[in-house]
Amino acid sequence: MTWLTARYEDVVSRLEQNHHFPWIMSVGCCSHEIQNSSLATYDWQRLGVDDVSTDPTQSNLLILGGWINTERAQEIKYVYDQMRKPTAVIAIGACAISGSPYKALIDAPSVHGEVIKAEDIVPVDIYVAGCPPRPESILSSILELQKKLKPGPSHREVLSEALRN
Amino acid sequence: MPKLTIDGKPVEVAAGTSVIKAAQTLNIPIAHYCWHEGLSVAGACRMCMVEIEKNPKLQIACNTPVAEGMVVHTNNDKVKDAVKWALDFHLINHPLDCPICDQAGECKLQDYYMNYGLYSPEMNQRKVKKSKAMSLGDRVVLDQERCILCSRCVRFTTEVSKTHELGIFNRGDRCELSTFEGRPLNNNYSLNTVDICPVGALTSKDFRFKQRVWFLKDFETLCNGCSTGCNVTVSYNQNGVFRVRPRVNQEVNGFWMCDEGRDIYKHTNKEFRLDQVIERNDQVGGAAVKGKPVALAIQEIGKSLSATVKKGGLESIALVVTAQYTVEEYEALFELFKNTVKSPHVYYWKNNEEDFDSFDGLLNRGDKNPNTKGLSDTMTKFGFKGTWEDFEKQATSKSFQYVVVAGPEDQSAYPDLEKKLEILNKAGEVIWLSSCKNEKFKNFKWQIPMKSFLEKEGTFVNFKGIKQNIKAGMSIIPTSLSLQEFSKGVFESMGGMA
Amino acid sequence: MSVVKRPEGKANWYLPGILTGMMITIKHMIFNLTHRKQMITIQYPEERYPYSDRFKGNHILTVKKDGSLRCTACMLCATYCPAECISITAAEHDDPSVEKYPISYEIDILRCVFCGLCEEACPVDAIRMGPEHQTAAIAGENFIYDINKLAYRSGLKGGVQSKVDDEERHSRGL
Numbered sequence: 043m044t045w046l047t048a049r050y051e052d053v054v055s056r057l058e059q060n061h062h063f064p065w066i067m068s069v070g071c072c073s074h075e076i077q078n079s080s081l082a083t084y085d086w087q088r089l090g091v092d093d094v095s096t097d098p099t100q101s102n103l104l105i106l107g108g109w110i111n112t113e114r115a116q117e118i119k120y121v122y123d124q125m126r127k128p129t130a131v132i133a134i135g136a137c138a139i140s141g142s143p144y145k146a147l148i149d150a151p152s153v154h155g156e157v158i159k160a161e162d163i164v165p166v167d168i169y170v171a172g173c174p175p176r177p178e179s180i181l182s183s184i185l186e187l188q189k190k191l192k193p194g195p196s197h198r199e200v201l202s203e204a205l206r207n
Numbered sequence: 208m209p210k211l212t213i214d215g216k217p218v219e220v221a222a223g224t225s226v227i228k229a230a231q232t233l234n235i236p237i238a239h240y241c242w243h244e245g246l247s248v249a250g251a252c253r254m255c256m257v258e259i260e261k262n263p264k265l266q267i268a269c270n271t272p273v274a275e276g277m278v279v280h281t282n283n284d285k286v287k288d289a290v291k292w293a294l295d296f297h298l299i300n301h302p303l304d305c306p307i308c309d310q311a312g313e314c315k316l317q318d319y320y321m322n323y324g325l326y327s328p329e330m331n332q333r334k335v336k337k338s339k340a341m342s343l344g345d346r347v348v349l350d351q352e353r354c355i356l357c358s359r360c361v362r363f364t365t366e367v368s369k370t371h372e373l374g375i376f377n378r379g380d381r382c383e384l385s386t387f388e389g390r391p392l393n394n395n396y397s398l399n400t401v402d403i404c405p406v407g408a409l410t411s412k413d414f415r416f417k418q419r420v421w422f423l424k425d426f427e428t429l430c431n432g433c434s435t436g437c438n439v440t441v442s443y444n445q446n447g448v449f450r451v452r453p454r455v456n457q458e459v460n461g462f463w464m465c466d467e468g469r470d471i472y473k474h475t476n477k478e479f480r481l482d483q484v485i486e487r488n489d490q491v492g493g494a495a496v497k498g499k500p501v502a503l504a505i506q507e508i509g510k511s512l513s514a515t516v517k518k519g520g521l522e523s524i525a526l527v528v529t530a531q532y533t534v535e536e537y538e539a540l541f542e543l544f545k546n547t548v549k550s551p552h553v554y555y556w557k558n559n560e561e562d563f564d565s566f567d568g569l570l571n572r573g574d575k576n577p578n579t580k581g582l583s584d585t586m587t588k589f590g591f592k593g594t595w596e597d598f599e600k601q602a603t604s605k606s607f608q609y610v611v612v613a614g615p616e617d618q619s620a621y622p623d624l625e626k627k628l629e630i631l632n633k634a635g636e637v638i639w640l641s642s643c644k645n646e647k648f649k650n651f652k653w654q655i656p657m658k659s660f661l662e663k664e665g666t667f668v669n670f671k672g673i674k675q676n677i678k679a680g681m682s683i684i685p686t687s688l689s690l691q692e693f694s695k696g697v698f699e700s701m702g703g704m705a
Numbered sequence: 706m707s708v709v710k711r712p713e714g715k716a717n718w719y720l721p722g723i724l725t726g727m728m729i730t731i732k733h734m735i736f737n738l739t740h741r742k743q744m745i746t747i748q749y750p751e752e753r754y755p756y757s758d759r760f761k762g763n764h765i766l767t768v769k770k771d772g773s774l775r776c777t778a779c780m781l782c783a784t785y786c787p788a789e790c791i792s793i794t795a796a797e798h799d800d801p802s803v804e805k806y807p808i809s810y811e812i813d814i815l816r817c818v819f820c821g822l823c824e825e826a827c828p829v830d831a832i833r834m835g836p837e838h839q840t841a842a843i844a845g846e847n848f849i850y851d852i853n854k855l856a857y858r859s860g861l862k863g864g865v866q867s868k869v870d871d872e873e874r875h876s877r878g879l
Contacts, residue, residue, distance in 0.1 A: 181750075
């Protein structure tokens with residue numbers, strides 16, 4: 043009967059373990075892959091990622107992709123501070139994670155701007171390597187996130203195990 | 208003085224000069240493997256074919272002396288065709304080892320193949336197999352398959368080092384380079400054969416597989432291994448220095464350098480360097496305190512020196528110098544001691560006295576310091592005469608308060624270091640300036656990291672009195688100081704006492 | 706000004722219009738329920754999209770017949786890599802016919818852009834881009850793949866062999 047006496051926040055956080063409201067800040071080819079994973083073929087709503095919300099204050103999952111320069115870094119920080127806590131951050135692709143496709147700009151920042159790593163702006167929970175990663179990788183990052191929020195076997199794993207037997 | 212024309216450009220050279228040398232004065236490249244300026248002519252590789260007008264056949268440029276009115280073509284179709292086929296014959300038995308060959312990237316076979324290569328080889332016979340990775344001596348590895356039998360290394364051992372270790376044995380395509388039975392290639396100039404090898408047949412054991420050459424950057428400096436002062440090129444990247452090769456300077460070292468000098472980079476790499484200030488703290492039982500900022504340490508040194516000068520007068524601070532620093536550094540340090548510290552106790556620390564004046568007849572000298580002459584000149588200029596014997600006498604008769612030691616950069620050149628450190632320890636509190644770390648220095652009051660010869664600018668004067676400049680090529684320990692910086696820092700923190 | 710004139714009789718009725726619109730959705734629903742195989746959505750963790758052999762996924766270091774690495778540590782991949790994510794340390798092998806081999810081969814997977822230039826640069830077919838898609842991982846996990854992970858990870862079942870073996874190449878005089 044603990045659920046009766048549970049606090050509102052506990053209930054919400056319990057529900058949010060498998061329910062994410064994404065706020066996507068992505069440019070370049072990674073954003074195509076992110077869009078692709080939200081569409082019919084890969085369909086991340088199955089995994090509990092809700093429709094793209096229109097307000098960062100309502101979302102709790104920040105998805106970063108693409109080259110981050112100084113202006114975008116400010117924007118990302120601004121958005122991250124508004125978002126609902128606890129906020130999960132997924133960094134997608136080599137640009138956002140390490141900036142390596144723009145390594146000339148890392149070595150010598152020029153008039154074209156500079157490259158900032160995502161982990162230098164916000165605490166990143168999940169890294170998705172790739173350039174750009176396939177939608178599978180993005181979906182697996184969401185499964186990883188759920189595993190991080192709730193350790194142990196997930197409902198999906200338990201169910202598939204049961205069905206196999 | 209015959210006048211001739213090479214590729215339409217007129218040139219006048221001394222009689223008896225070969226065509227390839229005359230072309231070199233015009234900066235016209237002629238492909239060659241066996242010809243080397245410092246060795247005799249062999250004419251073995253047949254790569255330097257040129258067309259000389261009124262001459263029915265192509266001639267090799269390395270063995271044809273110039274003549275009046277000669278007209279030479281180095282780059283027409285006939286020559287290119289001849290070089291192409293000569294190169295293809297060289298490559299008949301050459302293995303496709305480029306991925307694992309250390310020479311790749313600076314290999315003449317690769318370079319000339321790009322210019323003249325026959326891109327569809329017409330040989331379909333099996334390649335002759337010979338032994339690979341043969342150790343020729345302590346420092347050189349031979350790969351017989353890669354050898355193109357240019358005989359440069361054989362001529363080097365007969366003509367320059369005069370040790371006659373290498374020879375070419377058998378005939379035809381079974382021809383192979385090797386050493387004689389029981390006589391390994393162990394002379395002190397063996398690594399020059401690696402430098403002059405145009406392909407990857409001879410490789411250095413020290414450099415083997417350490418780095419690919421295209422990851423390395425070069426800069427020019429001097430060898431500080433002995434008082435000859437050979438001109439060298441140092442190859443380095445962000446991980447440190449990897450090799451040292453000779454640079455042509457006819458006045459000093461010609462084309463060569465000794466194997467001993469090739470190890471000089473080792474003590475400059477990070478793992479052997481003193482990278483921070485180490486202070487002996489007497490309040491905690493003589494434990495070492497590491498990592499004090501250099502500027503702060505120098506301030507403290509300056510304060511304690513000035514306190515000693517005020518209290519104890521002139522006789523309490525001594526300076527011991529080794530001949531491993533540049534002339535400019537000595538001048539700065541002597542300036543400090545003459546005008547600010549006002550101590551006459553400046554002593555010259557001479558190492559390995561037994562074989563100091565020895566000479567092996569080619570390049571290597573027993574005096575293992577690059578700047579002995581520069582130091583003695585600077586000392587006479589400032590009027591200092593003290594030697595190590597004087598210092599020992601002084602140190603036993605009465606102790607100094609402080610002894611500043613501009614210590615050796617290369618400790619291996621100081622075989623009796625330990626004995627001398629004891630005398631230094633007895634003499635007084637030691638302020639040790641050195642680029643290398645050593646456990647034996649732990650009794651010293653201060654250890655200040657110094658720049659190695661790769662990181663500073665200045666002048667070395669070699670045994671002949673030839674002044675040569677070194678330039679700062681790289682930075683290994685960013686916090687380290689030169690003696691100028693040290694002297695300036697001490698001068699400022701002593702309050703500029705005059 | 707154009708005015709759309711709706712047919713008066715039908716417009717008064719709400720349901721038929723809705724049902725006409727819903728027909729498409731319902732048709733798809735029934736189709737999907739009855740033809741599970743042809744459904745467009747991939748049920749990701751259980752179902753996987755079959756990639757072609759040329760897919761550029763995680764790297765694989767191929768092995769020889771005896772199970773040792775094919776890589777000769779020539780560092781052409783590290784030279785060619787536009788992201789500078791490969792670092793190799795070479796050493797001398799006891800066998801003079803092998804001569805050079807890597808004692809460490811590391812790929813920083815977060816820097817890698819999966820361009821496949823390492824695969825193209827390799828003269829001995831020692832590195833390939835495998836069929837596995839890139840994996841996501843929690844921050845703090847090891848993203849620098851070493852020889853154990855690249856050549857002998859469990860998915861490879863003891864290592865992938867190259868088609869041409871060294872001995873064959875030597876016997877053919879190549």
